[in-house]
Amino acid sequence: MTNTIADIEEADVILITGSNTTENHPVLSSFVKRAVKFRGAKLILVDPRRIKIAAYAHQWLRQNLGADVAWINGMMNVIIEEDLYDKTFVAERTEGFEEMKKVVEKFTPEYVEGISGIPAQQIIDAARMYAAAEKGTILYCMGITQHITGTDNVKSLANLAMLCGNMGIRGGGVNPLRGQNNVQGACDMGGLPNVFTAYQPVNNPDAVKKMEQNWGVSGISDKVGLKVTEMIPKAHSGELKALYIIGENPLVSDPDLNHAEASFKHLDFLVVQDIFMTETAQLADVVLPSACFAEKEGTFSNTERRVQRVRKAVEPPGEAKDDWWITWEIARRMGHETDQYTDSQKIFEEIRKVTPSYAGITYERIEVEGLHWPCPTTEHPGTPILHIGQFPKGRGTFHAIDYIQPAEQTDDEYPLYLTTGRVLYQYHTGTMTRKTQGLNEREGESFVEITPRDADRLKIEDGAMVEISSRRGAIQARIKISDKAVDGTVFIPFHFAEAAANRLTNAALDPVSGIPEYKVCAVKVSAAA
Amino acid sequence: MDNGNMIIINGNEIPFEPGETILQAAQRKSIEIPTLCYLKGASPTGECRMCVVEVEGARNLVASCAAPAGKGMVVHTESPRVVEARRLLLKLLLSSGNHNCAVRKSDDQDWTGFQLSVQKEDSSAELCPAWGDCKLQNLAYQYQVTGEQFPRTETPYPMETVNPFIVRDFSRCIKCGRCVQACCDIQVNDAISFGYRGSNTKVIAAGDRPLKDSDCVFCGECVQACPVATLMEKDARYRIRPWETEKVRTTCSYCGVGCQLNLHVKEGEVVQVTGVEEIAPNYGSLCVKGRFGFNFINAPDRLKSPMIKKEDGTFREASWDEALDLVAEKFKAVRDDHGPDAFGLLTSARVTNEENYIAQKFARAVMKTNNVDHCARL
Structure with a gap:
């Protein structure tokens, strides 16, 4: 997030898109609801489902799946056409406005209606509402990123925010809501194929040298590595021989699971380190038991870049160990004897040395309340809001982005769209939440959310078992007729391994981010055999 | 704050911001005024009347949670009149139900x-x-x-x-x-x-x-x-008494909001979770998963020992030494025989910064590959 969670309550207008906020970020959604209920903020929701937060929205725009670039360009078209944009901000802080304007010109509300299914007038109204805000914030989640145009979608939202001068101010910003406790930290720490810690590029010779010096090694690769979604096909083709997976369950969370499963089986050697015998661990050659969050010391970085302490409350079960200990024991046994670590704090001290944005953060400083990176020195108060006065590279760039349709369309054989996501009572692949009986009692099995009309057309009753199939696979689940659904589109949560929605999803990737298009594929629904 | 915005509580001169209540001014100076219904972050209802104080010159006792502090106001928080009122309220409340x-x-x-x-x-x-x-x-x-x-x-x-x-x-x-x-x-x-x-x-x-x-x-x-x-x-009622537990503050491990929570530990087990109040980002709030979804920690099917797959496809337990030596040997062989890029590492958005750092360092410094990623995209 460019801004903080608390900042949401200061916004005049909140634009939420591709985030089922009340179910996936319930505590954060309270900040939105309070802003609307008590501070008079206006809420615009753009989402293909009538999710709960829609009840608080002043405008709900229902776009066709994958039509995000179109409606965002459409809003910008209106804002430019009606001269509602922030000319000072555009002139002083940005570049590329004219090129962007040229592309946006054809995205008239009527043209956008044809692509997105959003009535032209709604686009005009939403554009006016967002542009009128002194402080407008944009909140988004995987509904924006999990498309082949995910990167385009995010850049388009940044365009919109810059156009209205909503960057670098309280109550503004472009704010991705991170779905996992430490996805921010995993990125910050260089858990990515193209960057070291703090996003220092691996193909920058200075960065490579810096790491070699600090780590006392030579020969660090300056070649960008494989993304997870590239590793799977390489495993399938036999180029990738060994895979070491820590705390992930790709055999439920990956797209096109049937293909992923076959790929994993091609590996010579698979090591899985986890707290449970997950679907992925069952395929492993060696399984290593690790301690869970309640059993270890360390830090997580939340969605607002706040680095916070994790503390040990109980002992890990049996022989389970801290993940860092296990990984570094393997290193030691491979003959890497330098750098022995005694505890997480010692590792954190090393992180500070090679990670400019974390250099000023210490365990002592975050004992009571976490700090937002960048925090370059121990005197620095942290940076709750990014891009105040200036962007890191000087001016913010408008990107001229055209609309591309999703990788898969419905047809006669697969006439319905499928989109996937989470429900309130379960989490990701369910390895943790499904251990709590009460959560299962509330929502314990997969379902296909469908409109009454679609169900009627298919002659299927509420609660009936159906088979849902795509070009890649088939699963069975119960029909749930719901007013959250919209005609022509069904929704299935991906938590449940036994009816894994990802057997159906499409592994088509965003060319830049490598994110699969989980949010759009074509399916058919029929009565279970 | 100029001298004008002063309130006198129990003889102490206390500066206040316009709009602040008597209760807020008192709390800032650690003067305890008892409350029952007052909830920080919500507008005061004055429902319980427990926070009444005596303001000199006022005919009736004043609910300090709702009454704004006034210039030169002289307040007594524990005067005999106040104490008598609170005692009466408490007696009524205690008689009103199963307060055993x-x-x-x-x-x-x-x-x-x-x-x-x-x-x-x-x-x-x-x-x-x-x-x-x-x-x-x-x-x-x-x-x-x-x-x-x-x-x-x-x-x-x-x-x-x-x-x-x-x-x-x-x-x-x-x-x-x-x-x-x-x-x-x-x-x-x-x-x-x-x-x-x-x-x-x-x-x-x-x-x-x-x-x-x-x-x-x-x-x-x-x-x-x-x-x-x-x-x-439900699970804590009657089973867990506060003096039997120790509270450990930590960060929730579900979504990216990073709620601060207290794990209540009894006999080495997490038995209850509460939100840490008055601290960002959640100021005490939690969701159903954060508050009630902690049973996985102590689940009987947690992995407790390293496991090595046998020829027949089933697993057997192994010692750390055996499992780690095997992994080290295999990783070394892949690196040396097929090149560093024949190895891939998926680190985790679930584990700590320190563990992610060590994981990518292992891939880069030991395996010599940048084939490291995690589930941010998934």
């Missing part, structure tokens, strides 16, 4: 009868489940009052237990309204409200239906806000 915390006169006859009648309704021979963690009990001790002066009022509503997480025991409700504010003003789930009237007042969900059939999302904000034993975690 033994804050009563040593009249055996009456106590036994009272305890037996509570037992009949709550099927436990123990003292109130909130014993030791109850604002009403604390105040009763502080002001040395008991509950028998007034005839006991019966509650017309049975207990609600028909959901997995929260027990609603209306016999112990003091109608302070904190739960309603927690639900409607803090979490804004708007699931509960006051229903019925007068002595029949009840906090109801969706036309007086069970929580499970209402808009309730089981965030448990109401449970944390409840000052007495009306709303409690």
Whole structure:
């Protein structure tokens, strides 16, 4: 997030898109609801489902799946056409406005209606509402990123925010809501194929040298590595021989699971380190038991870049160990004897040395309340809001982005769209939440959310078992007729391994981010055999 | 602040910001004014009248949670008049339900009868489940009052237990309204409200239906806000007493909001979770997963030993030495025989920064590859 969670309550207008906020970020959604209920903020929701937060929205725009670039360009078209944009901000802080304007010109509300299914007038109204805000914030989640145009979608939202001068101010910003406790930290720490810690590029010779010096090694690769979604096909083709997976369950969370499963089986050697015998661990050659969050010391970085302490409350079960200990024991046994670590704090001290944005953060400083990176020195108060006065590279760039349709369309054989996501009572692949009986009692099995009309057309009753199939696979689940659904589109949560929605999803990737298009594929629904 | 904006509380000159209440000014200077219904972050209701103070020149006692501090105001927070008012309020509250915390006169006859009648309704021979963690009990001790002066009022509503997480025991409700504010003003789930009237007042969900059939999302904000034993975690009620547990503050491991929470540990097990109040980012709030979804920590099927796959495809337990040596040997062979890029590492958005750092360092410094990624994209 460019801004903080608390900042949401200061916004005049909140634009939420591709985030089922009340179910996936319930505590954060309270900040939105309070802003609307008590501070008079206006809420615009753009989402293909009538999710709960829609009840608080002043405008709900229902776009066709994958039509995000179109409606965002459409809003910008209106804002430019009606001269509602922030000319000072555009002139002083940005570049590329004219090129962007040229592309946006054809995205008239009527043209956008044809692509997105959003009535032209709604686009005009939403554009006016967002542009009128002194402080407008944009909140988004995987509904924006999990498309082949995910990167385009995010850049388009940044365009919109810059156009209205909503960057670098309280109550503004472009704010991705991170779905996992430490996805921010995993990125910050260089858990990515193209960057070291703090996003220092691996193909920058200075960065490579810096790491070699600090780590006392030579020969660090300056070649960008494989993304997870590239590793799977390489495993399938036999180029990738060994895979070491820590705390992930790709055999439920990956797209096109049937293909992923076959790929994993091609590996010579698979090591899985986890707290449970997950679907992925069952395929492993060696399984290593690790301690869970309640059993270890360390830090997580939340969605607002706040680095916070994790503390040990109980002992890990049996022989389970801290993940860092296990990984570094393997290193030691491979003959890497330098750098022995005694505890997480010692590792954190090393992180500070090679990670400019974390250099000023210490365990002592975050004992009571976490700090937002960048925090370059121990005197620095942290940076709750990014891009105040200036962007890191000087001016913010408008990107001229055209609309591309999703990788898969419905047809006669697969006439319905499928989109996937989470429900309130379960989490990701369910390895943790499904251990709590009460959560299962509330929502314990997969379902296909469908409109009454679609169900009627298919002659299927509420609660009936159906088979849902795509070009890649088939699963069975119960029909749930719901007013959250919209005609022509069904929704299935991906938590449940036994009816894994990802057997159906499409592994088509965003060319830049490598994110699969989980949010759009074509399916058919029929009565279970 | 100029000298004009001063209030005198118990003889102390205290500066205040315009709009601040007497209670807020006092709290800032650590002057304790007891409250029951006051909930930080919500607008004061003045419902319980426990925070009354005496303001010189004012005819009536003033509810300090709602009354703005005024220039030159002289306030007494524990004057005889104030104490008398609070004692009367407490006596009325203590007599209004199943407050069997033994804050009563040593009249055996009456106590036994009272305890037996509570037992009949709550099927436990123990003292109130909130014993030791109850604002009403604390105040009763502080002001040395008991509950028998007034005839006991019966509650017309049975207990609600028909959901997995929260027990609603209306016999112990003091109608302070904190739960309603927690639900409607803090979490804004708007699931509960006051229903019925007068002595029949009840906090109801969706036309007086069970929580499970209402808009309730089981965030448990109401449970944390409840000052007495009306709303409690089902699994903790009667089973966990506050003095048996140790609280460890940490960061939630579900979504990316990073809520600060307290793990309550009893005999080496996490048995309850509460939100850390007055600290960002969540200021005490949690969701159903953060508050109630902790059973995985102590699940019997947690992995407890390294495992190596046998020829027949099943696993056998192994020692750390054996498993780690095997992994080290295989990784080394892949690196040396097929090149560093034949190896891939998926680190985790679930583990700590320190562990992610070590994982990518292992890939880069030891395996010499940048084939490291995690599930940010998935």
